[in-house]
Amino acid sequence: MVKLQRIQRPKTHRGKRALKEREPKLIENARSLLCIRGNKINNIMKILLKNLHLLKSPYSTMYQKKNLDIYPFDNTSKLEWYCQKSDCSLFAYITHSKKRPNNLILARLHNNIVMDMFEFELNNQTFRSLDDFKCIKFAPGNKPCLIFHGELFDNESEYKRLKCFFIDFFRGETNMKEIDLNGLEHVITFTLDIQTKLLSIRVFRIEFKKSGHRIPRIELNEIGPRLDLIIRRTKLASDDFYKKTLKQPTAIKEKKIKNVTTNELGTKMGRIHMEKQDFNQLQTRKMKGLKRNLTIDNEQTQGKRKKIDSTN
Structure with a gap:
């Protein structure tokens, strides 16, 4: 026997609005992050999860309670259900154990199915949180400037996907046509060491100083958090599934204009296509100044005739 799932329809206007926001759109909303704790965590990972929540704010949801041990690389159904419930397409899951200390798992979903997943180990000796930097922070919701250092981001397929993941993670709203330069308040840099393959993430605040010219002088001040991550495991989507996620609806695609x-x-x-012109048949504009005066011509011709008669 097949069990039929009961569909609960909203009874209030608020519920109808919430379901309408979750409907598919031509231009999707900004990706939201779901922050989840494991059963065993330490204080450092708890602070790290809060910092990720603040970096993604207001597009972030945080679960305060501890959950039973979830093994995302074995079964992702529970995490997918949490993300569907909270309307999130990104999740950050933290655990701490003897086998995998300071464990951080970041993943993104497509159509409520896990697409790419990365497991990192946090270096707790170099970790510094947002509270460790006593300075002015950035306004929540502002788009950051992302900078990637390292040849592996452009050469190896696994790190290309990692670069694409972080761009998708931090880019925020996508339906903006113009950005005010004063709104660019912070920079996030990703540095990947070729030998150790250590990923260093730094966050800086952009400050505009007087330079005596029209273009201001830019200074970067670190505001935190400071993360050094070691990549443990990855679970990437297949090429066919990844190509499906890149498809865009025809209504968004710009119509190609010929010869432009x-x-x-x-x-x-x-580019304009024209036939070969014959300049002999080209009709120019007859200006009044170019026309010869008829009275002057008549007087000159009469004067010439008188001279000829006198000579005769």
């Missing part, structure tokens, strides 16, 4: 291109500077260049 855009160069590197952003200026539009147009």
